Amino acid sequence: MVKISDFLNLSARENVERALAKAREHEAFHALLSLSEDRALERAAKVDAGEITGRLAGVPFIAKDNFLTLGDTTTAASKFLENFKAPLQATAIEKLEAEGAICIGKANLDAYAHGGSTENSAFGPTKNAHDQARVAGGSSGGSAVVVALDIVPFALGSDTGGSIRQPASFNGVVGVKPTYGTVSRYGVVAMASSTDTIGVLSADVEDAELVMDILSGQDRKDMTTLPDFFVPTLIESPKRIGVIKEFMTEDVDADVRARVTEYIEAMKTKGHTVEEVSLPMVKYALGIYYIVVPAEISSNLGRYDGIRYGARAEASSLGEVYGLSRDQGFMPENKRRIMIGSYVLSSGFFDAYYLQAQKARTLLINEFNKIFESFDVIVGPVAPTPAFKLGENTEDPVKMYLADIMTVPASLAGLPAVSVPAGVTNEGLPVGVQLIGPRKSDALLLALAKEGEK
Amino acid sequence: MTDISTSDVQHLAQLSSLQLDDHEVEALRVDLGNILGYIDQLSELNTEGVEPTYQVTDLQNVWRDDVIDNYDLGRDELLALAPDADSNQIKVPKVL
Numbered sequence: 001m002v003k004i005s006d007f008l009n010l011s012a013r014e015n016v017e018r019a020l021a022k023a024r025e026h027e028a029f030h031a032l033l034s035l036s037e038d039r040a041l042e043r044a045a046k047v048d049a050g051e052i053t054g055r056l057a058g059v060p061f062i063a064k065d066n067f068l069t070l071g072d073t074t075t076a077a078s079k080f081l082e083n084f085k086a087p088l089q090a091t092a093i094e095k096l097e098a099e100g101a102i103c104i105g106k107a108n109l110d111a112y113a114h115g116g117s118t119e120n121s122a123f124g125p126t127k128n129a130h131d132q133a134r135v136a137g138g139s140s141g142g143s144a145v146v147v148a149l150d151i152v153p154f155a156l157g158s159d160t161g162g163s164i165r166q167p168a169s170f171n172g173v174v175g176v177k178p179t180y181g182t183v184s185r186y187g188v189v190a191m192a193s194s195t196d197t198i199g200v201l202s203a204d205v206e207d208a209e210l211v212m213d214i215l216s217g218q219d220r221k222d223m224t225t226l227p228d229f230f231v232p233t234l235i236e237s238p239k240r241i242g243v244i245k246e247f248m249t250e251d252v253d254a255d256v257r258a259r260v261t262e263y264i265e266a267m268k269t270k271g272h273t274v275e276e277v278s279l280p281m282v283k284y285a286l287g288i289y290y291i292v293v294p295a296e297i298s299s300n301l302g303r304y305d306g307i308r309y310g311a312r313a314e315a316s317s318l319g320e321v322y323g324l325s326r327d328q329g330f331m332p333e334n335k336r337r338i339m340i341g342s343y344v345l346s347s348g349f350f351d352a353y354y355l356q357a358q359k360a361r362t363l364l365i366n367e368f369n370k371i372f373e374s375f376d377v378i379v380g381p382v383a384p385t386p387a388f389k390l391g392e393n394t395e396d397p398v399k400m401y402l403a404d405i406m407t408v409p410a411s412l413a414g415l416p417a418v419s420v421p422a423g424v425t426n427e428g429l430p431v432g433v434q435l436i437g438p439r440k441s442d443a444l445l446l447a448l449a450k451e452g453e454k
Numbered sequence: 455m456t457d458i459s460t461s462d463v464q465h466l467a468q469l470s471s472l473q474l475d476d477h478e479v480e481a482l483r484v485d486l487g488n489i490l491g492y493i494d495q496l497s498e499l500n501t502e503g504v505e506p507t508y509q510v511t512d513l514q515n516v517w518r519d520d521v522i523d524n525y526d527l528g529r530d531e532l533l534a535l536a537p538d539a540d541s542n543q544i545k546v547p548k549v550l
Contacts, residue, residue, distance in 0.1 A: 087531045181511045194509055221525065223516040224509075287493045298470060305471070307546060312537035318549050323473025335472055336485055342469040343486070344493075356496050358506030363499070365507060397485050398492050414510030 001173075001203035004059050004153045004210065012044035012058030012102065019060040019104050022151045029127045031136070031145035032062070035105040039071030043102045055210065057100030062146045063156040064139075065106035066113055066189040069093050076189045077121040078111040080310040080329030090187030091219045092156060092198050099214055107142030107155060111331040112301065113163055113191045115139050116403040119394055120333045127390070129171045130429060134387040137167030143201050144171040154202035154211055160191045161289055162382075162407025164199045165419035169382035169432025172421045174449065175201045176208050177407075179439050180414030181226040183212075184219030192296035193224075195289075195411040205420070205449045212442065226440075233443045235451045239376040241267055242277035247380035247406050255425035256381050263422040263433045263452065264379060270451060277371055277378060281364040282409050288364065289408040290401060291344050291357035297334075298341025304329060336397060365413045372438040377448060379435055381406055382419045386429035406434065416442040420449045456490035458483050 007015045020040070023032055040060070047058045063069060066076045068086035075081045093103060110120035118126040118141025126136040129148035136145050140157030144167035147155050157164040159177035168175025176199040183198040190196060198215065202208040209232045217228035243264055248257055268274050306312035306325025313324035330338070344353035371378060383403055393400040410417040415436055422433040435445045463483045467474045474482070529542065538545040 084535070087527055087535065088525065181513070220518060223518075224511055224513065226511065226513070284496060284499060287496045290489065290493050291496070302471075306537065307544060308532075309535035310537075316547060318546050320473065321547060322471040326471055327473045327475075327478075330472075332478075332481070335470075335474075335478070336482065336489065338470045338472065339463070339466045339482060339486060340489055342466045343490070346466075346469065352497065353493065355506055356499070356501060357493075358508060359501035359504040360496055360499050361507040362504050363501065365510070396488075398488050401489075401492070412510075 002150045002153045003204045004056065004207045007059040007153060008057065010058060012047035013041065015058050016040045016044045016060050016102055016104055019152055022149070023105060023146070026149050026151065029129065029132065029145050029149065030124055031108055031126045031142040031149070032105045033065045033075055033077065033108050033123060033142070034072045036069065036071035036103060040102050040104045043097070047100050047102070052100045054099030055214065056096060059101050060104045060152050061096065061101050061154050061156065062105050062107050062143065062152050063093060063103055064109050064143045064158060066109060066158060067093055067156055068187040069103055069106065071103070072106065074106065076112050077109045077123060078329060078331065078334070079122045080304050082122070082311065084310055086187070088187055091184035091221060092215050093187070095214055104152065107140070107146055109142060110139035110333065112189060112334055113139040113158055113160060114297070114333045114337055116162065116166055116400055117393065118142065118167070119390065120331050122331055125390060128387045131387065134389055134429070135170065137170035137387060139163040140201065141167045144168050144173055144175070147171070147173045147201050147203055153204070154200055154207055157199055157201050158188055158191070159197050159199050159411070160195050161293060161411045162404045164201060165382050165407050165417060165432070165434060166403065168201050168419040170387035170430060172424070172430030173201050173203055174205050174208050174421065175199065175419040176212060176446070177410065177417045178212060178216070178442050179226070179416045181224050182230065182442060183215045184222040184225050186219055186221035190300045192293040193300060194296060195293065205446055205453055209446045209450070212446070229440045231443055233447045235447045238271040238273060239448065240374065241272050241274045242371060242375035242378040243274060244282070244378055244380035245276050245278045246280070246282050251384065252381060253385045256384065256386065256431050259422040259431040260379070260381050260433050266452065277375060279367050279371065279409070281367045284360055285364055285409040285412060286401060286405050288357045288360050288412055289404070290340070291353050292361065292412070294337040294341035295345050295354055296341070298338045298345065301334065301338055333397070361412050364409060368413050368415065377435055377437045377441070377445065379433060382432040382434040383407070386425050386431055410436045415439060416445055418445045418449055420452060456487050456494060458487045458490065
């Protein structure tokens with residue numbers, strides 16, 4: 001697969017043209033919603049003229065289409081924003097551009113990043129890079145597929161409950177969901193503010209590390225960002241690894257368990273100690289997630305009113321402008337989550353659902369904290385199955401949500417988690433292993449992943 | 455499965471500013487019942503005396519100077535995003 005180093009010290013124009021050609025060649029996967037050819041070539045000319053230099057000079061990349069970018073539309077894969085041209089760029093894009101990287105296009109996603117398969121895109125699903133009859137995973141499905149197809153060496157994604165890690169696992173690429181607050185979310189379409197994170201998908205762990213090094217740090221435009229703590233590192237002493245027992249039961253696909261077990265065995269041979277750990281609260285994590293996150297979604301998506309930006313429905317009264325614009329602009333999954341959010345926040349239900357979920361969240365976090373007193377890192381699968389078939393789970397929202405069961409715990413606790421390729425099933429479908437660490441252990445997780453590549 | 459009625463769905467739609475058609479109301483009635491049925495499992499947890507978690511940064515009260523910053527965005531640029539605007543104002547249908 002292509003790496004960042006394959007693009008350095010070459011003509012930026014040729015890099016961009018090569019990536020654009022490859023994107024067009026792979027149109028059948030529907031991984032991209034738009035290409036920003038004009039702006040990309042303009043930036044490339046500046047790099048080639050020596051006006052822009054940096055660690056990613058002339059390296060093409062793709063951003064999930066919920067990152068605001070100049071040059072083309074930012075749709076969040078929704079009808080609401082189908083023709084929306086952002087007046088500003090996300091801080092993450094600005095930081096990459098400042099290092100000479102060039103955004104060549106925008107990747108498909110579940111509308112507003114609500115989903116685990118990219119089938120909720122208003123513009124049609126993305127297909128898995130290894131089997132076009134299967135889902136790309138989601139919500140950053142397009143970002144994972146463009147990396148797996150070698151179109152670009154890395155892509156940006158967002159991860160609220162697994163949206164980077166799960167598609168990374170389904171397509172056999174690296175996916176990094178950092179500690180909550182590591183990367184500025186300014187200029188990224190908000191989903192659930194208490195768990196939204198920005199991260200990277202790449203073919204190579206070292207490339208992910210470089211991009212995280214560039215992206216991390218405080219931003220005055222996002223008050224939740226932490227002072228920069230990310231320093232790339234190497235493994236110099238044996239680590240204490242815990243294997244999450246609840247994620248290795250017989251409910252989990254046998255091939256997935258086998259690949260994860262092999263990965264863990266390889267960690268042992270490198271001198272790390274491995275023990276089983278139990279996190280009884282993870283069985284409640286999905287329930288907590290599908291209360292807290294819809295609550296925040298119902299509030300964050302209140303801004304889409306058809307008044308200030310986005311599509312406005314034909315209507316004769318102001319009330320109808322809101323109601324019809326929102327009905328036409330949102331996908332069914334967006335509506336489900338908004339409605340669940342409205343329900344759990346309603347007076348009468350607030351204590352039983354929202355407050356109970358936030359208390360349960362504390363119990364989950366306490367459990368993680370306790371485990372990390374004795375372990376440096378915990379591991380398990382990223383998802384209970386490899387990529388499922390297109391349409392397999394679309395009729396049953398709860399079944400679709402269950403695909404997130406192994407990724408939401410780290411999100412609720414704000415912990416860093418990395419999805420690393422761990423081989424394929426007998427059918428040739430990629431399987432990912434998930435490394436989860438305490439807050440701010442992002443660099444350690446990547447160091448372990450790097451070691452695992454060798 | 456939690457029992458959700460058609461009028462429950464209509465009430466939630468109103469709270470959510472969603473003007474749904476009958477087909478959507480029925481589909482959401484079934485889906486919301488199933489989703490609430492799943493999340494109801496939290497009721498079995500004893501959370502007495504547990505503090506709720508609302509955020510997972512260690513940050514508190516991040517201050518900035520009380521100075522207006524328009525983030526390099528001009529009024530005209532923002533008005534251009536509105537579906538309907540006139541004379542530096544966003545237009546909407548009659549309210550009264």
